[in-house]
Amino acid sequence: MISAGSTAFWRATLALCLGSFMIFANVYVTQPLLPMLAQAFEVSALQAGWTFTVTTLTLGLSLLIWGPLSDAMGRRWIMLLTMAGATLVTLLLSFIEHYHAMLVLRAVQGVLLAGLPAIAIAWMGDEFEREAMLLAVGLYIGGNSLGGISGRLIGGFVGDWLGWSNAFLVMTLLSLFCLVVFALLLPESRHFRPQPLKPRRMLSDLVGHLRNPVLLLAYLIGGFNFFIFINQYSYITFVLSEAPYSLPASVLGMLFLTYLAGTFGSAISGKAGQHLAQPLCMALGILILMSGSLLTLSDQLWMIVLGFCVNSFGFFFAHSSASSWVSQNAHQARASASSLYLLFYYTGASTGGFYLHPFWEWLHWPGVIVGSLLILALTLGLSLLLYRLQQVRTDAVAA
Template identity: 35%
Template sequence: MTGMESPALLERPRAAHEKRVTIALFAAGLTTFAAMYSTQSLLPSLSAAFAVPPAHAALAVSLTTGFLALAIVPAGVLAARIGRTKVMIGSAIAASALGLLLPLAPTLNVLLALRAVQGIVLAGVPAVAMAYLAEEIGAAGLGAAMGVYIAGTTIGGLAGRLIPSITLGVASWRWAEVSVSIAAALCTVWFARTLPPSRGFTPRPAGLGTLLGDLGRQLRDRGLLALFGLAFLLMGSFVSVYNFLGYRLTHRPFDMPAALAGSVFVLYLAGTAASAYAGRLADRRGHHRILVAALALMVAGALITIPDHLSTVLLGVLLFTTGFFGAHTVASAWVGTLAENRGAASSLYMFAYYLGSAVVGSAAGIAYAAGGWLGLVACVTALFVIAAILVASLVTAGRAAPRPSRARRPR
């Protein structure tokens, strides 16, 4: 450099880097969530193939997210030592390889064991992605970048459910799993080839005492603690609805074929749009306002699904999905705004997020078995009451995140 470059010229490499980061994390969301939820639309087929009830088949989702939750913090620690990009790429490759083994499982127990291991190796991407974005993207664009990443997770989640659903129309659940696992592997290649090296990362080798201290400081922050609770409740309610939606649509009064019932997952596209829009809107209007609106949309959507009319079920799921991804986008960006140690905070947020999927997603099977869809909606509504209390505590405690300035964070 000569020292004579204009600010616009100096900004170009940074903008190019941030664009590449955003695209790569979009691909990461695709491959991670396609793998994570590749069995969700297959649950009724797994129940039929292995003669097990819905709550048992649902373990093919809950075990993956549960073990992922347990591996979140260790994955974050490993990333702090060896680098965020190495952990994310290694995680995506290992998960894709395990996904290709799933169709070969001779029994449901073998399938569940593979899904549990896949959850462990998947942890490297969600454990690191939020912190990586916060380090590489300027403050003014963090909400939008987080929205693009989460949009990638919505499309990945859609692909993970829709691809096998379509395949079920012409083949068994094994071929359905083959199709989605190949798609996830291709997205992994795209992600690994696109992800740029970290610029804002500083290695932080730490012992157990330092790790526990870092995590403890995040848990003593009431604002962050409320956001961790929200992550648990949001994901728990969301995965519960989608775990048992297929059962409702393939049984009376709808009696839809499995492939047609699976096509309802196209409503995930509403989440794609909501993620990108909610991130930008939160940057301008404030996190708490958009979060309250998104939660209200989830409540309305859940209630609208109660009548046994296909049009109201689809409308309700559409609103519920839109609200969920909007709320998740805002809450995850809010963590990055409040936290001093973003790596530790994002690890705890994602731990709570996937723990909610595993715990509530499994427990909701009891509510569904006892009270059908109405019992499931009652369970989800109770979670929203707790979520509203947490949001109120954030606002009354003065932790509503301020609107970020247009200036970039110093590097």
């Protein structure tokens, strides 16, 4: 098994972080390009938005395919092939001329982009010692946030400078670089034990994970936290685009730089997990997220930005802890267990806006915070329940 601090640890962790960076940069690259795409293809803002949402939708659904496949057929080569396919699709996107072709390619890209997220943490669970995995998961999720930031910045700045098609060309070059380094650095699997590919067994594994309370609670915590966190960004743009702030779209896009605080939060979550029970780490992250949400109620712009920095730190701290908890507590079909976590995660991202909208209609931004705190109080309670279950299980083993 790979130990923390070893050369193999750093090679593998760097490879997976670069892979994560590449995946999420591609997911989010179209977000700042939406007005440009709406104009280029003569579609509405809602239709342009599908170039982003169709990718997250197919990505989330495809996690249930790649995870079980990797449990049966191996992990490393699936990650390499799906990353290569996603890079090719990014290149094709720079040449398309029709809106529907864009949607089809982005849907296909979502399927391919799901390969690494569905498998990476399971690969760590196979190959890393517990301490090494805690550290690696935090760094890996930091790569997620850096990729999301970079994709938005590349799309926005390159799109403004050279046009939307060249934004995809730049993303292709970046993706190719990440793919080559990933292939060179990631070691071959040494502790993977394949399971026969049996659809009935795959379904049974998924149902088994859902029936496992220590996994189901982590799924709900991760999903509902993201349900709130990512959709707060959508509503705050309406606040900041109006008086007295009146910020232009280019400046609003820079708000996602607050994700950098999340990169730090995820990176230190592994160290915290060595001294504090992981469910308590989740609870701590949620409390920080609640505190940041309250800070955004200020009328001062700098306080709002600070609140989102605190939010990002708390969210990714809890997310990293929940992700590694799932892989450690799934004693079989780890990739399937991790895939289910991410399915809850992306489902939360897709549906949270519908939940928060009535609160927005009621009290605008203060209403959004009220709705947010209600859900975060729920996930805080779930994390404490998870801690209690862990204590009961530990006491039972000791007896």
